[in-house]
Amino acid sequence: MEIDLNHAVTEVEKHAFCNGDCDKASCVCCLSSSSSSSSASNSSASPDSSSIYLELWHVCAGRLTSLPKKGNVVVYFPQGHLEQAASSSPFPPMDISTFDLPPQIFCRVVNVQLLANKENDEVYTQVTLLPQPELAGINLEGKELEGLGVDEEGGGGSPTKSTPHMFCKTLTASDTSTHGGFSVPRRAAEDCFPPLDYKQQRPSQELVAKDLHGVEWRFRHIYRGQPRRHLLTTGWSIFVSQKNLVSGDAVLFLRGEGGELRLGIRRAVRPRNGLPDSIIGNQNSYPNVLSLAANAVATKSMFHVFYSPRY
Amino acid sequence: MEIDLNHAVTEVEKHAFCNGDCDKASCVCCLSSSSSSSSASNSSASPDSSSIYLELWHVCAGRLTSLPKKGNVVVYFPQGHLEQAASSSPFPPMDISTFDLPPQIFCRVVNVQLLANKENDEVYTQVTLLPQPELAGINLEGKELEGLGVDEEGGGGSPTKSTPHMFCKTLTASDTSTHGGFSVPRRAAEDCFPPLDYKQQRPSQELVAKDLHGVEWRFRHIYRGQPRRHLLTTGWSIFVSQKNLVSGDAVLFLRGEGGELRLGIRRAVRPRNGLPDSIIGNQNSYPNVLSLAANAVATKSMFHVFYSPRY
DNA sequence: CTCTCTTGTCGGCCTTTCCGACAATTGAG
DNA sequence: CTCAATTGTCGGAAAGGCCGACAAGAGAG
Numbered sequence: 265m266e267i268d269l270n271h272a273v274t275e276v277e278k279h280a281f282c283n284g285d286c287d288k289a290s291c292v293c294c295l296s297s298s299s300s301s302s303s304a305s306n307s308s309a310s311p312d313s314s315s316i317y318l319e320l321w322h323v324c325a326g327r328l329t330s331l332p333k334k335g336n337v338v339v340y341f342p343q344g345h346l347e348q349a350a351s352s353s354p355f356p357p358m359d360i361s362t363f364d365l366p367p368q369i370f371c372r373v374v375n376v377q378l379l380a381n382k383e384n385d386e387v388y389t390q391v392t393l394l395p396q397p398e399l400a401g402i403n404l405e406g407k408e409l410e411g412l413g414v415d416e417e418g419g420g421g422s423p424t425k426s427t428p429h430m431f432c433k434t435l436t437a438s439d440t441s442t443h444g445g446f447s448v449p450r451r452a453a454e455d456c457f458p459p460l461d462y463k464q465q466r467p468s469q470e471l472v473a474k475d476l477h478g479v480e481w482r483f484r485h486i487y488r489g490q491p492r493r494h495l496l497t498t499g500w501s502i503f504v505s506q507k508n509l510v511s512g513d514a515v516l517f518l519r520g521e522g523g524e525l526r527l528g529i530r531r532a533v534r535p536r537n538g539l540p541d542s543i544i545g546n547q548n549s550y551p552n553v554l555s556l557a558a559n560a561v562a563t564k565s566m567f568h569v570f571y572s573p574r575y
Numbered sequence: 576m577e578i579d580l581n582h583a584v585t586e587v588e589k590h591a592f593c594n595g596d597c598d599k600a601s602c603v604c605c606l607s608s609s610s611s612s613s614s615a616s617n618s619s620a621s622p623d624s625s626s627i628y629l630e631l632w633h634v635c636a637g638r639l640t641s642l643p644k645k646g647n648v649v650v651y652f653p654q655g656h657l658e659q660a661a662s663s664s665p666f667p668p669m670d671i672s673t674f675d676l677p678p679q680i681f682c683r684v685v686n687v688q689l690l691a692n693k694e695n696d697e698v699y700t701q702v703t704l705l706p707q708p709e710l711a712g713i714n715l716e717g718k719e720l721e722g723l724g725v726d727e728e729g730g731g732g733s734p735t736k737s738t739p740h741m742f743c744k745t746l747t748a749s750d751t752s753t754h755g756g757f758s759v760p761r762r763a764a765e766d767c768f769p770p771l772d773y774k775q776q777r778p779s780q781e782l783v784a785k786d787l788h789g790v791e792w793r794f795r796h797i798y799r800g801q802p803r804r805h806l807l808t809t810g811w812s813i814f815v816s817q818k819n820l821v822s823g824d825a826v827l828f829l830r831g832e833g834g835e836l837r838l839g840i841r842r843a844v845r846p847r848n849g850l851p852d853s854i855i856g857n858q859n860s861y862p863n864v865l866s867l868a869a870n871a872v873a874t875k876s877m878f879h880v881f882y883s884p885r886y
Numbered sequence: 887c888t889c890t891c892t893t894g895t896c897g898g899c900c901t902t903t904c905c906g907a908c909a910a911t912t913g914a915g
Numbered sequence: 916c917t918c919a920a921t922t923g924t925c926g927g928a929a930a931g932g933c934c935g936a937c938a939a940g941a942g943a944g
Contacts, residue, residue, distance in 0.1 A: 438923055442902060447922060466905095490906055493922065497904065749894055753931055758893060777934095801935055804893065808933065 316520035320476060321378045323430060323516055324528040325387045325573040332373045332391055340369040340393060342554055345569065349553045363558045370399040374566055380476035385507065385529050387476070388572045395561045429455045429519035432530070440504055440511045445497040446483075453485070453494035456519040460487050471496070473517060473525035481527065627831035631787060632689045634741060634827055635839040636698045636884040643684045643702055651680040651704055653865055656880065660864045674869045681710035685877055691787035696818065696840050698787070699883045706872045740766045740830035743841070748822045751815055756808040757794075757826075764796070764805035767830040771798050782807070784828060784836035792838065 332338055342365045371393035380387050431452035433439075439446045448457075460467035468486035475481065484498040509515070512532035519525055560567035643649050653676045682704035691698050742763035744750075750757045759768075771778035779797035786792065795809040820826070823843035830836055871878035 436923060438925090441924090443925085444903070444905095450921065486904090488905070489922095490908090491921075495904095501903075747894060749896090752895095754896085755932070755934095761892065797933090799934075800893095801937090802892075806933095812932075 316518055316524065316526055317476075318378065319430070320516075320518050320526040320528050321380070321387055323432065323518065324380075324385070324476065324530055326530065331376055331389060331573075334373050334376050336373050337396060337399065338371055338373055338393070340371050340395075340557065340569070341367065342369065342557060343367060345557070346554055363554045365554065365558050365561065366400070369557070369561060370396045372396055382477060384531075385476060386531075386572065388570055391569045391571060392566050393560070393569060394566045395564065397561070397564070430516060431456060432514050432516035434514045434532075435504075435509060435511050437511045440509055440513075442501055445495045445500045446515075448485070448494035448496060450494060452517070453487075456517045456525070457485055457494075458523065460485070462487065471525060473527040475527055475529075627829055627835065627837055628787075629689065630741070631827075631829050631837040631839050632691070632698055634743065634829065635691075635696070635787065635841055637841065642687055642700060642884075645684050645687050647684050648707060648710065649682055649684055649704070651682050651706075651868065651880070652678065653680065653868060654678060656868070657865055674865045676865065676869050676872065677711070680868070680872060681707045683707055693788060695842075696787060697842075697883065699881055702880045702882060703877050704871070704880060705877045706875060708872070708875070741828060742767055743825050743827035745825045745843075746815075746820060746822050751820055751822045751824075753812055756806045756811045759796070759805035759807060761805060763828070764798075767828045767836070768796055768805075769834065771796070773798065782836060784838040786838055786840075 342363070373391060374394050375390075375392035377390040377392075378387070379390055431449065433449055433452065436447070438444055457471060458469060460469060466486055466488040468484055468488075471483045471485045473481050473483070481503050482499045483496040483503070486495050486497055487493070488495065503509075507529055509529060510532075514530040514532070515527060516530065517525060517527050556567045559565075653674070684702060685705050686701075686703035688701040688703075689698070690701055742760065744760055744763065747758070749755055768782060769780060771780060777797055777799040779795055779799075782794045782796045784792050784794070792814050793810045794807040794814070797806050797808055798804070799806065814820075818840055820840060821843070825841040825843070826838060827841065828836060828838050867878045870876075
């Protein structure tokens with residue numbers, strides 16, 4: 265499973281392209297297609313295709329996430345998709361009979377792109393499906409998939425054991441207040457950050473970590489206080505304010521093989537305000553969602569399904 | 576002169592490439608070749624090829640700078656180049672007779688690239704010369720050029736009249752202290768910045784200006800105090816610290832036709848510490864400087880001369 | 887010269903941010 | 916339970932940074 269997923273995404277990045285959907289949402293393909301040009305000191309946006317990025321995506325998505333496998337045949341349920349879209353849409357419910365669609369559509373998974381919303385760092389996937397009308401009559405056993413992203417193998421998709429050094433901490437009031445910095449759990453700091461010289465009185469270093477968009481964040485990591493503990497000071501408050509973090513949200517750090525750091529966020533589940541808070545909701549909502557599928561079936565072409573693993 | 580130079584640089588950017596010399600120095604070609612991919616919120620590095628960039632370069636270089644014209648024939652003086660290189664080199668002087676070079680080498684100017692050092696924003700040029708052995712005997716009148724960058728037309732190279740809205744201010748102690756912001760000369764603000772609504776008590780706006788590397792800097796521009804004056808507050812101190820500015824250095828702003836702002840710096844001449852403080856010094860210094868020219872003469876191929884207009 | 891306009895520097899004050907003190911909490915045994 | 920390790924929150928202090936006051940300096944007439 266892990267290997268397959270990695271392959272799938274590597275393919276995506278090789279044939280990188282950017283469609284209209286990328287207008288507001290930052291997508292991996294766009295960013296990784298930016299060349300290796302030397303970038304300015306306070307900017308950087310070119311996540312590599314290393315496995316640590318995939319791991320970061322999965323960790324941000326939550327460990328329970330599983331994804332459809334590229335190349336597999338899945339079943340797309342228009343009704344299910346419509347209901348899901350309706351739940352986050354401001355428009356009144358629509359009648360599925362408007363579209364001349366069968367209740368189940370067999371599709372091959374052509375592509376699975378791991379993406380992240382540029383506005384709020386929400387992770388999501390774009391699944392590219394190609395209808396397979398010749399399979400319309402077969403038995404469902406084994407190869408089925410719900411409309412949105414339940415993998416055949418159940419919950420086996422998170423790359424737990426290939427992420428040796430990572431931690432995730434729910435932010436406290438002190439972490440998010442402007443009064444101080446971020447208190448790093450001891451184990452976390454020792455696992456993920458370069459070691460400090462504990463013989464010094466207040467050993468410190470600069471950490472640089474990239475988020476899902478390839479943006480670099482810099483933090484001063486210091487070991488001080490009585491009792492002594494690990495803290496992130498300078499740079500932390502900027503990160504909190506730019507990402508709009510509040511206590512209850514979580515931040516996570518990953519250390520790659522080469523020692524490079526990645527960081528991501530996982531927001532606390534907040535009461536829904538009824539308005540779609542991400543581009544995903546809009547892309548999946550009326551009147552597009554089913555007409556696109558219907559058109560794909562009619563023309564035997566591909567269509568896209570967006571999927572937010574966390575909802 | 577201006578038109579020729581513009582053409583020259585446009586050519587450079589069309590056929591953008593990045594050679595090994597760009598390792599530490601940010602060059603225009605590298606940056607402008609980065610595609611139009613959507614960039615992250617706190618990053619941007621893609622200077623366009625508009626004339627305002629050329630103007631910024633010239634203003635940073637100082638108005639007295641003149642440059643060789645692309646397509647012209649110039650005379651390269653190895654001895655002069657060697658002496659110039661020696662003045663900023665830590666190595667002991669060399670004897671020019673080591674190289675089997677004539678005292679004057681007629682060359683055609685194949686290219687003139689306007690570049691900026693990524694580390695310290697120092698402007699410089701890379702002049703590409705092609706030896707013209709068939710001209711070795713002709714008279715010098717009219718078409719001569721010293722080894723490093725004296726144009727045939729003397730000092731006519733700075734685009735003064737095509738830079739309608741710009742200012743340059745030498746920074747005061749107050750401008751560079753952490754205690755406050757930057758006091759903008761009144762004429763300068765009125766010339767270069769969008770007008771404020773003077774009826775308000777403390778009118779303000781956000782200014783965004785790009786430097787030579789295409790990096791965006793944001794400043795709060797406010798008109799306040801008694802007597803009232805223009806100030807840059809938020810964002811200014813970060814600029815000062817990132818650029819390592821001290822009182823005596825100068826900052827300059829340019830407003831383009833479309834209202835877009837550019838800014839550059841011109842450092843005060845500080846006592847030389849003997850060590851070359853830029854990659855240029857190294858590139859021009861022993862043992863490369865003349866052997867590259869000698870090799871070009873022998874193989875009838877091109878060679879490069881780097882030139883810092885301000886020294 | 888005088889008068890006005892411009893702008894450099896300063897004190898005041900508020901916010902941000904760094905620091906250790908201390909205590910609440912956690913976890914091992 | 917007891918004890919030690921960990922870490923959340925706080926007061927204090929230093930630094931950053933916004934404000935107008937004031938006056939030095941520049942320039943016009």
